[in-house]
Amino acid sequence: MTDEPPPWQPPWVRAAKAGWPVASSVLVAVAQLAGTGAAARHQGGRLPLDALGYLLLLLGPVLLLFRQRRPVAVVVGTTVVTVAYLLAGYPYGPVFLSLVVAFCAAVKRGHRRAAWACAGAFYAAHLLISFAVPQDWLRGPAARPNGWQELGIAAWLLLVMAVAEILRFRAERMEAVRAAAEQARRRRADEERLRMARELHDILAHSISLIHVQAGVALELLDTRPEQARTALTTIKAASKEALGEVRQVLGTLRGPDAAAPRSPAPGLDRLDELAEQARQAGLAVSVQSRGRARSLPAGLDLTAFRIVQEALTNVIRHSAARSADVLLDWSGEGLAVRIDDPGPAGAGEPGGSGSGLIGMRERVAAAGGTLEAGPRPGGGFRVLARLPTHGGGPQDSTGGGPR
Numbered sequence: 001m002t003d004e005p006p007p008w009q010p011p012w013v014r015a016a017k018a019g020w021p022v023a024s025s026v027l028v029a030v031a032q033l034a035g036t037g038a039a040a041r042h043q044g045g046r047l048p049l050d051a052l053g054y055l056l057l058l059l060g061p062v063l064l065l066f067r068q069r070r071p072v073a074v075v076v077g078t079t080v081v082t083v084a085y086l087l088a089g090y091p092y093g094p095v096f097l098s099l100v101v102a103f104c105a106a107v108k109r110g111h112r113r114a115a116w117a118c119a120g121a122f123y124a125a126h127l128l129i130s131f132a133v134p135q136d137w138l139r140g141p142a143a144r145p146n147g148w149q150e151l152g153i154a155a156w157l158l159l160v161m162a163v164a165e166i167l168r169f170r171a172e173r174m175e176a177v178r179a180a181a182e183q184a185r186r187r188r189a190d191e192e193r194l195r196m197a198r199e200l201h202d203i204l205a206h207s208i209s210l211i212h213v214q215a216g217v218a219l220e221l222l223d224t225r226p227e228q229a230r231t232a233l234t235t236i237k238a239a240s241k242e243a244l245g246e247v248r249q250v251l252g253t254l255r256g257p258d259a260a261a262p263r264s265p266a267p268g269l270d271r272l273d274e275l276a277e278q279a280r281q282a283g284l285a286v287s288v289q290s291r292g293r294a295r296s297l298p299a300g301l302d303l304t305a306f307r308i309v310q311e312a313l314t315n316v317i318r319h320s321a322a323r324s325a326d327v328l329l330d331w332s333g334e335g336l337a338v339r340i341d342d343p344g345p346a347g348a349g350e351p352g353g354s355g356s357g358l359i360g361m362r363e364r365v366a367a368a369g370g371t372l373e374a375g376p377r378p379g380g381g382f383r384v385l386a387r388l389p390t391h392g393g394g395p396q397d398s399t400g401g402g403p404r
Contacts, residue, residue, distance in 0.1 A: 021065055028097050029061035036093030046091040056085040060098025067105040072114045078102040079118040083125045100160050107164035108171055115164065119157050126153060195367075198360040200247065202307045202314075205357060207243035209314050211236050213282040235281045268302035269329065272309060276327075279313050285324040286313065292331030295390055304364045305329075305338050305388060308372075311357050312340035312384040321345050322381065335370070335389045344381035361386070 036057060040049060047053075060078045067074040078098045085095050099122065106115040127150060218232035276286035297305065309327055316325045322343045330337035358374055361384070365372040370388040377383035 021068060024101070025061045025064040028064060028101060029058055032057045032061065032094045032097055035097075036091060036095055039093035040091035047089040049090060052088065053085070053090045056081055056088070056090070057095060060095070060102075064098060064101055064105075067102060068109070071102075071106040071109045072111050075102040075106040075111070075115055075118045079122050083122060083129075086126065086129055103160055104164040104167055107161070108168045110168075112165075112168070116161065119161055123154060123157055126150070194363065198307075198364060201357070201360055202311050203243055203247055205311065205314050207239050209317050210239045210278055210282050213317060214239070235278075239278065267306045268299070269297070269305055271306065272327065275306070275310055275313065279317065279325070282317050283323060284313065284317055286327060287324070288327045288329075290329045290331065292333075294329070294331050295336075297336070297390060301336075301368055301388060301390065304368050305336060305386070307364060308338050308361050308384070308386050309340060311361055312342075315357055315382075315384075316340075316342045319346065320382065333387075335387055338384075338386045338388065340384045341377060342382040346382075 033054070037049065040046065049057075059081050063074050063077045063081070079102075082095060082099050086092075103115050103119060106112075106118075130150065214232040214235045218229040218236070221229040221232070272288050276288055279286045313325060313327075316322060320342050322345070324343060326339075326341040326343075328337075328339040328341075330339065361374070362372050365386050365388065368388050370386060372387075373383070373385045375383065
């Protein structure tokens with residue numbers, strides 16, 4: 001575990017966290033010096049602080065400066081310094097503060113075994129100083145052995161280690177929450193990029209296919225029937241203008257929430273007649289029928305249904321020798337079934353498309369909670385059948401049951 005501040009935090013927060021080890025060590029040094037000096041007035045049996053005593057009181061906070069990079073060495077060093085301070089016979093006081101910080105830092109950074117071992121060693125050393133070390137080995141008068149005092153120190157050590165474990169658990173939980181949030185953010189970004197890639201593919205594949213067909217017609221008729229060539233060029237101009245507008249609308253979402261609102265709504269099933277007219281201009285007669293009572297759809301589901309029809313018709317234009325296609329919107333079930341039939345036979349390439357178009361359609365339908373079937377149909381040709389769930393939304397007027 002690391003205490004490095006995440007890069008997404010503001011600079012002042014990162015600077016404060018980077019300087020916290022120094023600031024906290026200074027606070028610990030001040031507390032130990034001032035607190036021990038005040039506590040010494042009520043401990044007449046202990047040796048007064050001298051140069052060695054002040055050095056030991058400062059040595060612990062100095063070691064704490066390195067607790068992030070060398071937590072094990074710091075917890076061992078502060079334990080040794082604290083035991084040396086007690087062995088020297090100096091007054092009790094906040095000298096244990098360095099030891100508490102070192103314990104918490106070591107446990108938080110995953111060195112629990114070293115921290116617990118040092119806690120046990122400190123308690124064993126305190127017991128030896130109180131009960132086993134000869135008086136001649138001590139600089140000052142030995143304290144009278146007191147079992148209750150030793151039990152109190154044991155309880156204090158257990159409390160300190162329990163707090164350290166709680167801090168470690170809290171830090172791990174916060175790290176897990178941050179990691180989960182970061183993973184969710186990346187997943188949303190990937191899904192958004194995939195959605196935009198599908199949108200751009202559907203827009204450009206349909207428009208460029210239409211432009212390709214019309215450009216071939218214009219080149220073929222330019223010398224013999226220039227008026228029909230003009231019509232083809234007019235279609236190319238309209239298709240390219242519409243494609244540019246839709247691409248600009250999709251790319252505008254990259255600008256974030258402050259971007260200007262789109263000038264036109266996203267396409268939906270209400271534009272199927274326009275889509276059929278574009279296909280007719282490319283030489284494909286499209287029949288659009290509706291069965292059952294139509295219902296209003298959410299904007300995302302409406303766009304999905306439109307893109308499925310658009311991609312399927314684009315595949316017919318590009319990969320089939322057929323000059324007609326049938327589109328059926330079936331509202332008679334619980335959801336909406338969108339069926340596009342290509343009577344065939346196959347032209348250049350695989351019938352119905354074999355590239356990323358079908359993959360994109362499957363991803364769209366799966367994201368909407370539906371299913372997609374694409375393959376040869378009975379009697380020849382190719383069929384695309386998408387079943388989309390429609391939850392909510394009231395009924396709307398529909399021609400129902402015949403060509404639109």
